[in-house]
Structures are given as structure tokens and as C-alpha cells.
Amino acid sequence: MLSDFVVEGSLPNRFRELWDEIAPVGRDAGSGGYLRYALTEPELELRTWFRSQADRRGLPVTEDGNGNLFAHWGDPETGDAVLTGSHFDSVPHGGAYDGPLGIVSAFLAVDELRAAGVAPSRPLVLAAFVEEEGARFGVPCLGSRLLSGALPAERAAGLRDAAGVSFAEALGDQPAGARPDLLGRFGAFVELHVEQGRALVEADEPVAVASAIWPHGRWRFDVVGEGNHAGTTRMADRRDPMLTYAFTVLAANKEARLRGAHATVGRVAVEPNATNAIPSKVTGWLDARAADPETLAGLVDAVRGKLAERARRDGTAVTVTEESVTPLVAFDGALAGRLATLLGAPVLPTGAGHDAGVLAAHLPTAMLFVRNPTGVSHSPAEAATDADCAAGVRALARVLEELTCR
Ligand code: GLV
Ligand code: MN
Ligand code: MN
Numbered sequence: 001m002l003s004d005f006v007v008e009g010s011l012p013n014r015f016r017e018l019w020d021e022i023a024p025v026g027r028d029a030g031s032g033g034y035l036r037y038a039l040t041e042p043e044l045e046l047r048t049w050f051r052s053q054a055d056r057r058g059l060p061v062t063e064d065g066n067g068n069l070f071a072h073w074g075d076p077e078t079g080d081a082v083l084t085g086s087h088f089d090s091v092p093h094g095g096a097y098d099g100p101l102g103i104v105s106a107f108l109a110v111d112e113l114r115a116a117g118v119a120p121s122r123p124l125v126l127a128a129f130v131e132e133e134g135a136r137f138g139v140p141c142l143g144s145r146l147l148s149g150a151l152p153a154e155r156a157a158g159l160r161d162a163a164g165v166s167f168a169e170a171l172g173d174q175p176a177g178a179r180p181d182l183l184g185r186f187g188a189f190v191e192l193h194v195e196q197g198r199a200l201v202e203a204d205e206p207v208a209v210a211s212a213i214w215p216h217g218r219w220r221f222d223v224v225g226e227g228n229h230a231g232t233t234r235m236a237d238r239r240d241p242m243l244t245y246a247f248t249v250l251a252a253n254k255e256a257r258l259r260g261a262h263a264t265v266g267r268v269a270v271e272p273n274a275t276n277a278i279p280s281k282v283t284g285w286l287d288a289r290a291a292d293p294e295t296l297a298g299l300v301d302a303v304r305g306k307l308a309e310r311a312r313r314d315g316t317a318v319t320v321t322e323e324s325v326t327p328l329v330a331f332d333g334a335l336a337g338r339l340a341t342l343l344g345a346p347v348l349p350t351g352a353g354h355d356a357g358v359l360a361a362h363l364p365t366a367m368l369f370v371r372n373p374t375g376v377s378h379s380p381a382e383a384a385t386d387a388d389c390a391a392g393v394r395a396l397a398r399v400l401e402e403l404t405c406r
Helices: 011-022 041-056 100-115 142-148 153-158 167-171 199-203 241-259 293-314 333-343 355-359 386-405
Strands: 061-063 069-073 081-087 124-129 186-194 207-213 216-224 262-271 281-289 317-326 347-350 365-370
Touching (some): 011 041, 041 061, 081 386, 186 355, 186 386, 207 333, 207 355, 216 293, 241 281, 241 293, 293 317, 333 347, 333 365, 333 386, 355 365
Parallel strands (some): 081 124
Antiparallel strands (some): 061 069, 069 124
8 A cells, every 4th residue: 555645845954844844852961962762762663664654655554572663665575575774772972873864765765766766676774773882682683683683682681771671571571583484585685874984984875885894793791800999008908990990991002003904992981980999890891893703813912911911010900891892794796886887886895784694694794884974983973964865865775676576
């Protein structure tokens, strides 16, 4: 059933209208960034918005039992569907575009195709994946990992947020886990995403096609020492985990620079977190990325070595836990080349993770990037002009037409 939804106005204006509907949801007035954690109130509001947009266009919505939403142009049971979409959730105080741009663009691309009288011969499915950033439950691309079976349902169910709420509790049920029946109905996936760097600014192009995602992962390191009084404990008598932590942060930065890789410690938890107490425990999270798996493994080994060496000097005890690892993703080269030729767009690798990286192991997958004038992401400074977002929608519509009509 097609709705009587009418498309009016220029594409940049229609983009702005739709964008303004979601712009206030989860925005922090202080930072101007977004707090849209998976399955919390702002993200639930965006999921309701997804359903209403699908409804306006006569696209029935289904769920996969893992928190991922799908809107269908065509019979949901028919195979060889082309999937497009992204995620609503954000990192703490994240930008507006990382994720939602891919979903808003998917709805507008459907409008473009319908306005042009395109009748796809393959079903088109729009997706909103849950917990892509891992900002609430710690594992990025949780929804696509569950759907594809990369993460067992039991492990996901037990992941807990900072308040102790489990993923199963937030979802309201045990996650369904791998859905090969559903995944098998998708013949291709295209995720449109804001660029998270300045390559398109430098190339003076609005849109690019992705070639690869660097291998990357998250390692938690717990450093346990001895809590004690800051004023009375002699320096020589201390077992201070903050020293081990601080040294490790500096070592990670140095080891990454030596290898042309990336290492970040952007999250830390201190116990008891008191100004006048030597901490009893410090936990840091290392985010490490490199162009190839060998370099990444070398970087993580080197950081582990420095951590262990420093812990011996400080009299602290350390444990390192691998929380998630995403291998190198080389997107389907033939598909990327075909889309780059179709769009006349450059082809770029990225160091950022995406649901497209997870699904690429299961079906031909491509990504489109939209220029970001600041080049900044995971921050309120993330940006894209309405004109470039419209160019992204046009590019996505052309790609979807190419894939669904040939
Ligand atoms: C997700 O955006 C990531 O790369 O961490
Ligand atoms: Mn992100
Ligand atoms: Mn993203």
C-alpha cells in the first residue's frame, strides 16, 4: 500500500524540515551535543519517530527481537532486499549527524525515488540499528552483531550500563540473537554516514564511497592499588594505580605515533574518586585502531607490555579485558568501484566503526560519506550543510535505484 504522502519543496528544504523534527531530541542545552543512549527516553522517542515516518510513507515496520527496526518498501518476506539505514544512538555529547543522517537520508531517498516514479524490482528496507556506539552497554554495533550472530544473545543480554541495567532489561526481553532467516533476505546494504574527517573538504567533493574500515577494538584495563590517605602516606609507601594508569595513557599515545596508528584513552573510572585519597582502583578504556591487523596487534601488545612493566614499579595489579574487536573490513571492491563511477565520487578508507562493517561479512555492503566542514565527530562540533546532506540523499537515491532496479 502506498500512502498519499506528498513531496513538496526543494530537497535541501525538505531535508531541513525533517531534520528539525529530530534536532531537539536528546540535545543537551549546555554542550549542544546529544545524549541519545540506546533504549533510553530520547532514543525511544526517535524510534517512535522512525515508525511515524514509515507510517506516513506506507512502509510497514518490523523488529528483529534484538532492538533493530526495519521499514519495508516491498514484501518483508521477499528476499534479495536492499537494506539502507544507520543508528540513532550517540556517544556522550555527540554530534547530530553520526547515525541519524543515514536514517533521515533513507526516508528522503525513498521520497526521491517515488517522486521520480521509480518502481524497484527488489524490496527496499530501511533500518535503525540499536546501540551502534556502545555508549550505554560497552559493545559497539551491538544490534548488527546480534542480528548477524557475531555476538551471542546470552552475552549481550548480560551487558550492563553504568546504572546496572542489563541490555535484556532495557530491551524488555531476552535478545533474539542471530537471525539468519532475516539476514538471508538482504541482498545488499548501503549505509550513508557523515564523514568523520576532512578528506572531502580537501577533495572539494560533497560525497565519497568507502573502501575499508580500519581494524579496531576496545580494551579495559583495571589497575588495583591501595587506597590510603593523601596527606599521611609517605610517597615511598604508596601503591598508586593512578600512576600506572597515567603512564599507560602516555605510552599508548607514543606507541600509536610510532606505528602511524591511533590510540585513545577517553574514559576513566576512579575509586573512590576523592581529592584527598590515593585511589584504590583506576579503570581505563583503550580504544586502538590501525590500518592493518598486524599493526593493531603490535600496538596493543606494546601497550600491554608498558602497563605490566609500570604496574611492577608501582606495586599495582592489572588485568586487561578485551571488550570488543572489529577486524579489518574491506568493502566489496567491485560494488564500491561501481558506485564511485555512478556518482563520480572519490573512494576513502575510515578509522571509524559502523554497522556496515559488521554486516559486510555477510552481504555485499557499501558506505557513502557526506562532507563534514569541521571534520570533527563524536563532538557537538560535528557538521554538515543542508546542501551537502541533500547531495547525500541524491547520491543514496541513485545508488538504491541502481541496486534495486538492475
Ligand atoms: C563508532 O563511531 C566508532 O568508530 O567508535
Ligand atoms: Mn560514531
Ligand atoms: Mn555512526
